Amino acid sequence: MSFLGRLTRVHVLMAACVVFVAVGVSFMVFVFRPRLDTLRQTRIDINTQRAGAEKLPQALVELAKAHGDYLMTKGKFDVILNRQPKLTVNDPIQAAFDLWKEYGPLGTGTILVDWFRANRYDVQGISIPSPPLPPVQMPPLIALSMSGFSLRAADFAGVMRFLRATPQMPRLVMVNNVSNIGGSSGPRGGGLSVPVPITVYIITKNAIQATPVGAAAIPAAAAGPSREEL
Amino acid sequence: MIKINLLPAYVLERHLVRRAAILVGAIIIVQLAAIGFAYMQINRTMAREKIGLDHWTEKAGEVASIQGQTMSERSSAGPYQAWVDWVAAMHTHNASWAWLYEEIARYVDNKVLIRTISLSGQSVTLTGATDSLEGAKRWYLNTLMCYLYSDVKLGVQVPGWSLAQRSVSPGAMGAGRFAAAGLGRPGGLAGIDLSTPPSEKTPVTLTCTLLPQFIIQPPAPPAVGAGVAGRGGFGGGPAAGPAVGGGAVGSMRFGGRGD
Numbered sequence: 178m179s180f181l182g183r184l185t186r187v188h189v190l191m192a193a194c195v196v197f198v199a200v201g202v203s204f205m206v207f208v209f210r211p212r213l214d215t216l217r218q219t220r221i222d223i224n225t226q227r228a229g230a231e232k233l234p235q236a237l238v239e240l241a242k243a244h245g246d247y248l249m250t251k252g253k254f255d256v257i258l259n260r261q262p263k264l265t266v267n268d269p270i271q272a273a274f275d276l277w278k279e280y281g282p283l284g285t286g287t288i289l290v291d292w293f294r295a296n297r298y299d300v301q302g303i304s305i306p307s308p309p310l311p312p313v314q315m316p317p318l319i320a321l322s323m324s325g326f327s328l329r330a331a332d333f334a335g336v337m338r339f340l341r342a343t344p345q346m347p348r349l350v351m352v353n354n355v356s357n358i359g360g361s362s363g364p365r366g367g368g369l370s371v372p373v374p375i376t377v378y379i380i381t382k383n384a385i386q387a388t389p390v391g392a393a394a395i396p397a398a399a400a401g402p403s404r405e406e407l
Numbered sequence: 408m409i410k411i412n413l414l415p416a417y418v419l420e421r422h423l424v425r426r427a428a429i430l431v432g433a434i435i436i437v438q439l440a441a442i443g444f445a446y447m448q449i450n451r452t453m454a455r456e457k458i459g460l461d462h463w464t465e466k467a468g469e470v471a472s473i474q475g476q477t478m479s480e481r482s483s484a485g486p487y488q489a490w491v492d493w494v495a496a497m498h499t500h501n502a503s504w505a506w507l508y509e510e511i512a513r514y515v516d517n518k519v520l521i522r523t524i525s526l527s528g529q530s531v532t533l534t535g536a537t538d539s540l541e542g543a544k545r546w547y548l549n550t551l552m553c554y555l556y557s558d559v560k561l562g563v564q565v566p567g568w569s570l571a572q573r574s575v576s577p578g579a580m581g582a583g584r585f586a587a588a589g590l591g592r593p594g595g596l597a598g599i600d601l602s603t604p605p606s607e608k609t610p611v612t613l614t615c616t617l618l619p620q621f622i623i624q625p626p627a628p629p630a631v632g633a634g635v636a637g638r639g640g641f642g643g644g645p646a647a648g649p650a651v652g653g654g655a656v657g658s659m660r661f662g663g664r665g666d
Contacts, residue, residue: 186424186427190427197438200435200438209449220456227466233469236474239477240474247480247487250488250491251484318628349494349497350501353625356527357526358523359524359525378497384629385487388486
């Protein structure tokens, strides 16, 4: 009797089970599993990307806000810049002549004097240095230090009024120090004499290009809890 | 009729084996068909998911692009903001002088005749005169209560007495320390100076030490690559970083008397 002739149903069923399991396992391990892994990873990626994509409305709002902030900040800066003298920044020769004009009798010195006179401030010591010779590489910020600047005021309130009036001045003025207030106020007094060394700043048009991104002003030290009263 | 099976048993067994083999073959074929179907389903699902992935990737890329634009807008606003902040800080700084002097003055009794208020770093010196020693004491006590100072020193020229100076820290204003300061006790003063004739006013000097948080510091301009030119740049002064060619050869002074 041949080999096949000796097979019984049990043998056939056992062999069938083995083949069935072997085929199933083989397909699962070598075909389905990699595909399912890929599918699982794809779904994870979809969830990740979807989570990012669902931020679209928020991102649009933030973009609009950032753009609005940018326009507002630039607008504020333009207001500041428009109050500055118009100085050429690209042409070194013209820049020098612009500075000559600005440092001359029709420039910053006279403008400040006229403003102080118009606002009835009695000041002395406005001193403008000689302008540089051409060619001039216009800096982003020009600082004119006037250490001999002083104020005469009728009373203490007049000095305080002056110190609070700097935002209205036609140039950016920083009060470096107020070291001494002395004299005598009142109708019989000769007034208060206050040395107020100041620095006049001129911001030029290339200030923005020269300012690295992330640069920030160092704020003045807090002067007490009621600073917001200023 | 009687049916007798005279065939050997293996004939039946072979028959059953053949049928079992056919059945097994059919099952295997069904299995393979199922596997093929599952494979196709997986492929179809994968294709669908891939389309979804592409869609969401594109959307996420759009969001990333918008976020990039947002960052760009913010960084573009940075330099403008730095200058705007600096100018605002400058005006606040200027006004803070007024605030500080007004706060100092707020603790001066209105019966005190102030001659000078001097400010040097941490030290504030107030010189003035009072009608009496009682007035000097009141002014001193007021100043001790002022929150601006960490230390107050009193210098008083009592008529007929030489200058005495005592120091009290407001933080240590216990009764014992206060008494130890010798305030109002002639015995605590330096001694009689008969060469000084008595006068109506009592000159008083208060030397106070400001708390560090009340020392006013100027704001620094935004960091600029090309530096700051001022009298520094054009020929001397406090600003750093000369950036302008040429030199200053003098200066022009302007008269500024307002009225």
